[in-house]
Amino acid sequence: MGFCDEVKKRFIRLSRGQRKVAQFVIENPNVVATHIASEVGKIIGVSESTVIRFCYAMDLSGYSELQDRIRKDLLESKHVSAGEQLSIGKKHEYLFSEIMNRDVTSILNTIQCIDAESFEKATIYLHEAGIIYTLGYRQCAPSTCYLTSMLENFGKKVTQIKFNVEDIVNQINRMDTDSVLFVIALDSVLEDILTIVKLAKNKKVKIIAITNSSISPVRDYANISFVAGAQKQVALEANTAANSLVHALVEGMTLHNRNYYKKFLNLNAQLDDSLQFLEKRTLTMK
Structure with missing residues (x-):
């Protein structure tokens, strides 16, 4: 087991200041390897003694x-x-198999990380929510759109x-204790997401988060959080596992009132049939 894996296992037991050091160590090992403790502390925004205490918490004799x-x-x-080859730009006969198997592995890793009690609680949050706000930018936008569409299909107000800035401020002002904020944060750039999550937390909004790291700072503010994807997987690749988890959560939500949610699916099916009929009629008239 690598040192960063050990840090992740002990992360929850560290103090808030030590967690900052832990996250920096995992994300910037080259900096830690080449800078003294006081310099690292200054970069992170913590004291040198906090960096040293982190070392002791990891059962190390010190910074050296x-x-x-x-x-x-x-x-x-x-x-x-050195022995690996990048798959980007590489063409070979079984490329489709390699990529799809990687997605399967990503989903299997996600399954192993899910806590059944947290999953059930999240489905209840979604079922009981007066309104659900979905949040995810950049590479997380596709998964966020998928989540929004899935919830709308079952008649949820989303x-x-x-x-x-204007939309963010407006939506936060509308949030209350009956709201749920569902965050998909698989990016490393989290400043804007964190700001929104913190403001929602202050308004006592229930927060569900999907991240691609067990030490994501978003998890400090979420009521329920899940990790999607495989270790060191980029956001774009983790989206597949995130979508699968979203699908499972929404399906779990519908089990709390099967007849209610089935009604909306039937209404959507009837609407689709009506639109197809109208389209055919319009084409015939032309």
Whole structure:
């Protein structure tokens, strides 16, 4: 097990300041390996003593041992990556199989990380919500649109928060204790997402989050959080697992009142039939 994996396992037991150090160590190992403790603390925004206490919390003798462990991991990762070939731009006979199997692995990893009690609680939140706000930008936008569409198909009142200040302010002002904020945050750029989540938390909004890391800062504010995807998987690849999890959560929501949600599916089917009939009639008249 690499040192960063050990940090992730102990992350929940660390203090808030030590968690900042832990996240920085995982995301910036090269900086830790080449800078002294005081410099790292200044970059993170914590004291040097907090960096040292993090080392002790990880059962290390001090910062020097931390650097030794990080350097060892970096050296091993270079050996591994040297023998790997990027799939981007690569054409071969079984490319489709390689990519789809990677998606399967991503979904299987997600299943193993799901807590059944948290899953059930999330489905209740969705079922009982007066209005559900969906949030996800950049590479998470496709999964957020999928989530919004799925909820709308079952008659839920849903608002997808747009990426502009005016819409963000308007939607946050409308949130109350009957609201649910469903966040999909698979990106490394989280400043805007974190701001919205913090404001929603202050209004006592119930927050469900899907992230691609067990140490994502979004999880500190979410009532319920899930991890989607495989380790070190980029947001675009983790979307497949996130979509599968969204599908499962929405299906779980419908089990709390099968007849109610089935009614909306039937109405949508009738509307589709009516629109197809109208389209055919219009084409015939032309």
